[in-house]
Amino acid sequence: MNTPLRRGLRPVTEATRVSTAEVFFDLVFVFAFLQVTTLMIAEDNHLAVLHGLLVLSLLWWSWSLFAWLGNRVRANYGLARLTLLATTPVMFVLAVTTREAFQDAPGGIDTPVWFVGCFLAVRACYLGLRLYSSPELRGRDVLALTAPPVVAAGLLLGAALLPRSTLPTDRMLAGQVLLWVLAGLVDYGVGQALPLPPRAVFSARHWIERHNLIVIAALGEVLIAVGIAGSQLTNSIGLLTASALAVVVAGTLEWIYIDLSALVGEHALRAAPPAARVALARDCYSFLHLPMIAGIMLLALGFKHMPSLVGEADTYQRGQPLDHTGRYALYGGVVTFLLAHATFQWRLSHTCRNLIWPRLVAAGTLIALLPATAGIPALRALAWLALVCLATAATEYLVGRRERQRLRRALVEEHEGGCAADRPGPGRSFG
Numbered sequence: 001m002n003t004p005l006r007r008g009l010r011p012v013t014e015a016t017r018v019s020t021a022e023v024f025f026d027l028v029f030v031f032a033f034l035q036v037t038t039l040m041i042a043e044d045n046h047l048a049v050l051h052g053l054l055v056l057s058l059l060w061w062s063w064s065l066f067a068w069l070g071n072r073v074r075a076n077y078g079l080a081r082l083t084l085l086a087t088t089p090v091m092f093v094l095a096v097t098t099r100e101a102f103q104d105a106p107g108g109i110d111t112p113v114w115f116v117g118c119f120l121a122v123r124a125c126y127l128g129l130r131l132y133s134s135p136e137l138r139g140r141d142v143l144a145l146t147a148p149p150v151v152a153a154g155l156l157l158g159a160a161l162l163p164r165s166t167l168p169t170d171r172m173l174a175g176q177v178l179l180w181v182l183a184g185l186v187d188y189g190v191g192q193a194l195p196l197p198p199r200a201v202f203s204a205r206h207w208i209e210r211h212n213l214i215v216i217a218a219l220g221e222v223l224i225a226v227g228i229a230g231s232q233l234t235n236s237i238g239l240l241t242a243s244a245l246a247v248v249v250a251g252t253l254e255w256i257y258i259d260l261s262a263l264v265g266e267h268a269l270r271a272a273p274p275a276a277r278v279a280l281a282r283d284c285y286s287f288l289h290l291p292m293i294a295g296i297m298l299l300a301l302g303f304k305h306m307p308s309l310v311g312e313a314d315t316y317q318r319g320q321p322l323d324h325t326g327r328y329a330l331y332g333g334v335v336t337f338l339l340a341h342a343t344f345q346w347r348l349s350h351t352c353r354n355l356i357w358p359r360l361v362a363a364g365t366l367i368a369l370l371p372a373t374a375g376i377p378a379l380r381a382l383a384w385l386a387l388v389c390l391a392t393a394a395t396e397y398l399v400g401r402r403e404r405q406r407l408r409r410a411l412v413e414e415h416e417g418g419c420a421a422d423r424p425g426p427g428r429s430f431g
Contacts (some may be wrong), residue, residue: 007081008307009133012071012202014270018209019076021084025066026210026217027242028088032059032095033221033293034083037300039099047173047182049301049329051102053294054180058119058152059098060293062091064286065126067210071202073133080129087125094118098246102176103163112160116153123149129404148186155183201281204269208262211285215257218296219250225300241379242306245386249299253337259290259393260355261345268349282347288344295337302330307378327373330368330385338363338392354399 005011036059040052066084073080097118100111127146131137137145159179162172201207226246265284269277305326322330342359365388373381 004134005073006135010074010077010080012074012206014203014205016074016206018206018213019074019081021075021081022070022210025084025088025091026063026214028091028095029059029063029214030217030221030224031092032098032113033218033297033300034097034224035066035095036226036297037221037304039101040297040301041304042099042111047177049298049325050177052297052301054177054184055098055101055288056185057184057299058156059095060290061184062094062119062122062126063214064289065123065130067207067214068199068307069126069130069133070210070288071207073129079132083125083129087122090118090121090125094122101157110160113157116156116160119156120149120153123153127182147318151186152183155179155186159183169380193383199278199282200274201269201277204266204277207269207281207285208266211289212258212262215289215292215296216254218293219254222250222296222303223247224260226303229304229306238270238307238379242303242382245379245382246303248386249334249382249389252386253296253299253334253394254398255393256338256341256359256389259397260404260407261341261348263404264345264349267407267410284344284348288340288347291340292337292344295333295335295340298329298333298336300333301327302326305329306382321375322378322381326378327370327381330382331370331373334385334389335363335366338366355396358392358395359401362388 033056036052036056040048042048053415058337066087070073070080075081075084094115097115101115104111106154118154127149130145131142134141159176162175162179163170167175223246226243272280298316302322305323307320307322338359342356342363344355345356345359349399366385369384369388373384
């Protein structure tokens with residue numbers, strides 16, 4: 001049932017595009033992603049990668065909730081814009097605290113506790129606007145929206161205070177991870193299982209654009225990581241080659257994600273009835289985009305282990321191999337991205353499933369190549385990765401050429417036909 005908007009809000013229509021306020025908010029996540037990879041490499045223990053992925057999962061869910069909210073009320077107008085702009089500095093502070101979310105460095109503030117406080121503040125901003133924009137919510141609906149983040153924050157606070165206990169170090173570290181996992185399960189799983197009021201995707205175009213931009217932001221973090229890693233080194237053939245190959249890998253992943261899948265996604269959401277549209281948005285974007293982003297973060301971590309990018313100028317030797325972490329992060333990150341993207345494509349639409357096999361073949365090829373990278377020069381291992389990514393992108397372009405043209409024509413017709421109907425008028429309402 002449609003309900004009138006409250007004062008200070010405007011509805012999202014099918015013609016709504018991503019606003020500058022949302023783009024500015026997403027810029028914070030470029031820094032947040034960089035902080036995640038810094039956490040992965042800064043901690044000198046075997047849990048560093050797991051810690052980074054756990055932090056990423058909570059950051060992603062916070063972003064995803066604002067993506068849902070931005071598809072409900074226009075983020076470039078009135079109270080929604082003010083809320084998003086007020087949340088942005090809090091989100092930035094949350095990103096700053098990410099590096100010490102598990103282990104506080106000597107001196108300064110109690111960073112893990114501040115991380116929890118910023119997490120709660122970000123979620124409070126979301127909940128405030130979500131509740132205000134939904135006058136139809138009842139008491140049980142409000143409880144279903146507020147309980148998961150509060151419980152999750154309590155678990156995170158327990159993890160933050162755990163290092164002060166008398167537990168042995170190994171048990172303390174395991175306890176922290178367990179509490180973070182439970183917090184994630186509560187925030188994701190329980191939050192989805194509780195009887196919430198029906199969600200809706202009011203603009204397929206806005207939804208697709210928002211997720212396109214956050215994936216590009218993550219890939220941008222890869223390039224920033226490469227640039228920062230090599231900024232302290234003297235220019236060399238190895239540095240320039242590694243930098244160029246890094247751009248090739250990131251660029252082919254962007255092509256694989258954007259070229260046809262973005263068209264398929266928008267067409268599938270537009271064609272789906274309301275309930276199926278919400279299920280597709282939740283499964284394909286809120287859930288399956290997390291392993292894609294995680295794969296990109298692992299790729300960035302792998303680049304931070306490239307000898308020609310991070311080695312000291314006086315100690316780097318041509319032909320140095322990647323270390324164990326670098327090999328698995330570099331290849332494993334791309335494999336994770338490709339497998340998640342193949343699953344995304346399968347869930348998204350019954351058409352264009354012929355695009356799945358190039359991704360699966362590429363993932364299998366990289367897994368098969370991984371043992372061979374143990375002793376070879378790091379640049380050669382990176383060149384193999386770039387070659388596989390290029391071949392995959394080229395294959396997908398050839399396989400999906402006709403379908404791409406058909407979807408572009410169909411979406412142009414839908415956009416042109418829907419503009420007049422989607423223009424807001426007096427008394428416009430939304431569900």
